[in-house]
Amino acid sequence: MSTLFETTTINSLTLNNRFVRSATWEGMANPDGSCTPRLNSLMEELAHGHVGLIITGYAFVSREGQAAPFQLGAYSDDLLPGLTEMTKSVHKAGGKIILQIAHGGLFAHSQLTGQEPIGPSVMMTEQGPLGRAMTMGEIQRTVTAFTEAAVRAQKAGFDGVQIHAAHGYHLSQFLSPYFNKRNDEYGGSIENQTRIFLEVVRSVRNAVGEKYPVMVKINSADFLDGGFNVDDMLQVTKILENSGVDAIELSGGTILGVYIGNFNISFSRLGDSDVYYEEAAKRYKKEIGIPLMLVGGIRSYDVCKRLVVEGVTDYISISRPLIREPGLIKRWESGDTRDAECISDNACFQPGIEGKGVYCIHVKQ
Numbered sequence: 001m002s003t004l005f006e007t008t009t010i011n012s013l014t015l016n017n018r019f020v021r022s023a024t025w026e027g028m029a030n031p032d033g034s035c036t037p038r039l040n041s042l043m044e045e046l047a048h049g050h051v052g053l054i055i056t057g058y059a060f061v062s063r064e065g066q067a068a069p070f071q072l073g074a075y076s077d078d079l080l081p082g083l084t085e086m087t088k089s090v091h092k093a094g095g096k097i098i099l100q101i102a103h104g105g106l107f108a109h110s111q112l113t114g115q116e117p118i119g120p121s122v123m124m125t126e127q128g129p130l131g132r133a134m135t136m137g138e139i140q141r142t143v144t145a146f147t148e149a150a151v152r153a154q155k156a157g158f159d160g161v162q163i164h165a166a167h168g169y170h171l172s173q174f175l176s177p178y179f180n181k182r183n184d185e186y187g188g189s190i191e192n193q194t195r196i197f198l199e200v201v202r203s204v205r206n207a208v209g210e211k212y213p214v215m216v217k218i219n220s221a222d223f224l225d226g227g228f229n230v231d232d233m234l235q236v237t238k239i240l241e242n243s244g245v246d247a248i249e250l251s252g253g254t255i256l257g258v259y260i261g262n263f264n265i266s267f268s269r270l271g272d273s274d275v276y277y278e279e280a281a282k283r284y285k286k287e288i289g290i291p292l293m294l295v296g297g298i299r300s301y302d303v304c305k306r307l308v309v310e311g312v313t314d315y316i317s318i319s320r321p322l323i324r325e326p327g328l329i330k331r332w333e334s335g336d337t338r339d340a341e342c343i344s345d346n347a348c349f350q351p352g353i354e355g356k357g358v359y360c361i362h363v364k365q
């Protein structure tokens, strides 16, 4: 029977337990995306808190792909010294860390990038058109940017990479017919919508070699009218089965929900259910063989245990509770299995947006 604190492997990576810190934008990098001592000590704290696998906040793979202020970058070799410091401090603390690599697509932050956002297609909004459709050259340049970022991760000592294809950012936009209105080979059918993602996965795999852990994060559904649904997710993950992906993290919703103030369709949905994407995970496990990390709303130790024992997921991925309590996993391991203190209200975003770094604003009792 699988247990939460057993040792497992993902490709060449050995993990001490089944807990993953889901990628979390910390808002703690320098304006140019380089690491800061504060960001590195947070990673070290998570390692000391016995998180089995730390996934960094999303790191932008090219200047034009930056999506948030004080976001970590992976777009240049100039960033290598800081990234190397990060992996060294985590490894010294006995932890494992992988770099999440991302492009904002239509949700790139044009005030920060100084460029018009680009994505699969122009997006019509109530405020007018947003961004423009990428040219073939730009698509190929983006594949290269993801690949170079993955190689940088390897050079900096990360234990793997996670390609961000969830939450309505670039690759997730291509996957979803809500955003992707193309009628060339990158749109119009699920195979075409998956093409750029598959090109990124294959190109990264080629560049980092067979032994290096390459993971992806995708949506179970984006909850948008005419968007990406669970059947689409199953088709995409089936395509990925032969692509050399080592693990899949299943999430849901989009950043669009955050823009329009509706957290119910965002990736950090408020809701009654404990485990936001459990039904999708169950369908995934029935059909797909790639190890699964499930994220979203998981707050109770007993629920974590149930999910692993029942085979709903292989790994438990958690974001907001670790903002509140970086030592949560160690606490659970020590036998104090009270629920995570996090109340999932997303108030932690605000200090990040204000440039103070993401933290839990609620006073500890």
Ligand SMILES: Cc1cc2nc3c(=O)[nH]c(=O)nc-3n(C[C@H](O)[C@H](O)[C@H](O)COP(=O)(O)O)c2cc1C
Pocket (backbone or CB within 6 Å): 022, 023, 024, 025, 026, 056, 057, 058, 100, 164, 166, 167, 217, 251, 267, 268, 269, 295, 296, 297, 298, 317, 318, 319, 320, 321, 344, 346, 348, 349, 352, 358
């Ligand atoms: C402040 C904040 C920043 C986030 N940044 C990222 C990110 O960089 N990449 C990503 O894939 N998801 C990001 N997420 C989403 C989380 O990884 C996670 O999928 C979501 O919060 C649901 O999990 P939870 O209920 O355990 O918080 C972020 C969430 C929060 C609250």
